[in-house]
Amino acid sequence: MTDAAATLVEKPRSHWRDVWMQFKTHGGALGGMFVFLALIAFVAVGPLVWAVDPTYVNPDAAKMIMTRNKPPSFEWPLGTDQLGRDMLARVMAGGQVSIAVGLVAMSIAVLLGTTVGVLAGLFKRLDGPLMRLTDLVLALPLLPLLLVMVFLFRDALARALGPETGTFVLIVSAIGATSWMQAARIVRGEVLALKEREFVLAARSIGTPPHRMILRHILPNVISPVMVAATLGIASAIITESALSFLGLGFPPDFPTWGRLLFEGVEYMQLYPQRVLWPGLAISLTVLSVNYIGDGLRDALDPRIRGR
Amino acid sequence: MLTFVIRRLLLAIPTLLLISLVIFLLVDLAPGSPMSEIPRTVPPEVRERMMQAMGANEPVVVRYLLWLRQFFLIEPAYVIDGWLGTNLAGNAQRVLSWQSRTPVFDIIGQRLPQTMMVIGTAYVVGILIALPIGIYSAYRQYSWFDQLGTFVAMVGSSVPTFFTGVLLIIVFSVNLGWFPSIYDTTLEVTDWASFKKQVMQMALPVTVLALHNATEISRYMRSSMLENLGQDYVRTARAKGMGERVVVLKHVLRNSLIPVVTVIALGIPTIFGGAIIAEQVFKVNGLGTALIGAINASDLPTVQTLTFIFAVLIVFFNLVADILYGILDPRIRYD
């Protein structure tokens, strides 16, 4: 373990190449990466190819009625919704926001949680205050908390960053700030045990400064629960975003996101099962692919497995 | 260890007081008014007077102190009166819900049984499924069992309970007619027939929630097992000629439990918090719907009381988790 850490210091480039070599051998991880990149391309490049306005409602009443709730066909590859809006365009437009929200909010939560967890686990003096803070945030009822955050910061953010970026920043920070606690508690628990391990004692006895201790010895060993927290976090962030827009706190009501599409789809599930299938599939694929990437990354980062 | 527990328990008192204050201010600051469910035809003066009668117009400090007094002095006095037949409480006002003018503790008493029954069972079932799946998935990493488990868990974590709940109702209640879609909270289990009825009405909500819980716990179990299976001590144990069963279930499992214990300890208080969506979908009407209903109606005394009890449970179970860490890994010491 300490050997591996030493190589990491001396030849960082070859270390990352090692990681990549190991990552490549992981079939699931490569597949996950491929699917993930394909999803990104689908939502980012897709709208340029399939240039249909996701919020377009045919103003001609007769035509609108005719094009409602259509099954998939050449004209509408994924069908239409209850107002005749093109589902493919909606899934693509929604994906941009949902993937971004999922990844950014999850990163904020995991980063915050890991930081709090490591600090609390490692430094006795910080443990008390940080864990009491965690208890406090865990205990707060989510809904009023979000309402208050939005109420306090929405206008200020919209003014500073423009309405769309403002909403995005607000949503990801709201989700991030309310979902880091579990990661923090888990990481702290792991760190408490790690701290007493021989290699950490050894590192401490040779006078390793705290920041190096955290980066070289602690973090690599808590990576697996963090990865789990991250993959589970993406899906819950995507769903929480939709919950927020149902509270009227997120994006405008005609703006599609995967969570919102899924929620609307559930209402129509009996009559038009495809309505719930597409967003459900998109979210599941995202989470699955990130999970496999995470699996591969963890194996690749673990010198014991890499050595084998 | 004992001094640690005592110190933590003493520390919990100011912590909880602070938490109660923060919750109170937060709920008070949140937009919304107790009058939101009153029809718009009711004129403003009448609304004003209704607010006054509830005490919702008092300054926030007064209301907070009143709640503290009611919660910590009057409610316990009522409990003691109930036990011993004394009259400590006199006619002092208990914590009353603004929405229904019923004592909040009576509401909790009405709702606790179905919450414990459904959410609690789901949690236990979830853990019982998750642990073996997590252990075996890690032990046979990348086997078909593990791959299938991963797939199911990831799909399970991406489709929320509002989807799985409705799906199960459509399939099993509407199409097949096997299970009821509405939970009967008035059902009392007295004989075999009513017990069967109870099991039937619990089946769907418990399935939905147990799957949801199992997903998360099994993932943490699996990853933590994987981490430990690669450790040197496992190799040593095997080299010593120990049986696989002992190596995996005694050495590895014990060392892998720390994150799982954390997740479970964090989960137990949420049983009390209820499962809002699942409760709503199946009309279980437990504490989760009580809380969300109170939040929607800005019913401050109810929100405050429920959330505060929730906070007490969180603080308590986190302490339990900390004690368990020490038992699982004796090297962890707090003194």
Next chain:
Amino acid sequence: MNFRTALLGTTAAATALIGLAPAALAQRATDGNVNILYFQAVSVMNPYMSSGTKDVHGASLVIEPLAGFNEKGDLIPRLVSEIPSIENGGISKDLTTITWKLTPGLVWSDGTPVTAADAVFTYEYCTNADMGCSQAARFTGIKTVEAVDPQTIKITFTAPKPNPFNAFVGAASPVLQKAQFAACTGAAAQACTEQNTKPIGTGPFTVTDFKVNDVVQLAANPNYRDPAKPAFATVTLKGGGDARASARAVLETGEFDYAWNTQINPEFQAQMAAGGKGELISAFSNNVERIELNLTDPSPDLPEGERSTIKNPHPILSDVRVRKALSMAIDRKLLVEVGYGAAGRPTCNVIPAPAIYASPNTDCLVQDVEGAKALLDQAGWTDSNGDGIRDKDGKKLSLLFQTSVNAVRQDFQALVKGWWSQIGVEAELKAIEPSVFFGGDPGTPDTYQRFYAEAQLDTLDYDGTDPESYLAQYVCGNIPGPGNGWRGTNINRLCDPRYEELLAQLSKTSDINERAKIVISMNDLLTKDGYVSIPLVDRARLSAKAKTLGGVVLNAWDSELWNVSDWYRIK
């Protein structure tokens, strides 16, 4: 014809018929249990504590007013032998008193007699300032309520009252038992949990078990005035879920016999009714889904405290031509087809019923996009830069259009936005959490009273059949603003002397035809002449009942459970 006689015309005959049909063969408490589902659960069984619809309906199973409304909106006697009128001497010629005569021999469910003292007590109970009575508005304008003798209640008004049927009329204003509530007056009322959840009443059922916001169990009242009713021995009134789930429980799984307010969209109506276990029933009253327009400027650039106040008239919407164009662009028939189906019909009026008050105003029913465009051109709004959005003096014709979070409303928003963009009007949509939007918290900017938007989609109905108090909302003095803590009801900020003159006239007129004429011109000022409100859909109550449940008559003017004593099991 007189106002009151018009209301009473068919009453006696109608009640007699409803009463006779099934009951002739029936016996009390022989049909077992009936399961009723209200997706908003009952919180309290006392309408004076909470005026939430679900609470009023739940309480109507147990406690009753002196008189109620039938499904046509006509008055029917409940605890009295006849409805007072000038003809029968129940109402004084100068319209200042009304005298009710209790049915002789009437008893509470505990067997004690109902007397005039109970009504007097109820009046005192609700008008006590410390009590916080949610129905206090029903007792305004009353000087005294006296018990002339144990059977006679005399209400004296401070001024002539053309419509005296407010106090003790309708499910929201029942008579409480004095003996039970005697200790619950003033501030003590709040803590009377036992009384508020298990009131003693005269209705067909009595509460046996009450679980707050969950389920109420009731049993037939052994002392109900009709010995053959109710047919059901017990009632389970369950709460929870949503409109779709409750429709499903009646129509598809058959677990429940009756579900309240099953507002689901037309496609589901058809699909669920095909389940074969039950049917949807609907009834219209005066509930109109409309777009309210803001006549004042809600711009965020204005200093706080000046937004949406009469100080700043709206730069775009002050022009009636723009408002009219916004209305002309809308296809109301399509809205009904998408959102309501059988549970709605297009309307151009804010007062759609009773028929006598409905204005013959049907111009808006046909969508006229070209006409709307021409009108905007005429008003000086043209698309000078070719971006598809009209502008004038460098200002874009762009509106913020808000409503509460609700699937149908979001569909309506999207459709209206499409039509408005057809005529070159840009709409930004916003949906707000209902508890915030309707909460009226003066500290929150997102309430319907603050109206920090140009247009908002909502609905408003009123109790009973007389629209006077409803129309009285749209006067200058009722404009919400920082001065009155944003508590006014005139959310459009209409300030029209012609309108107020009509209102003053209305309050002095008692002849029903004269009143109708005034009401119609006031309705027209709000709609086809002023376009302050853009009515869209006249919404019906939509509920679901099982095929095996007989005797149900859906009533949109009173509690939906108004005739539960006539319900029976079809065998």
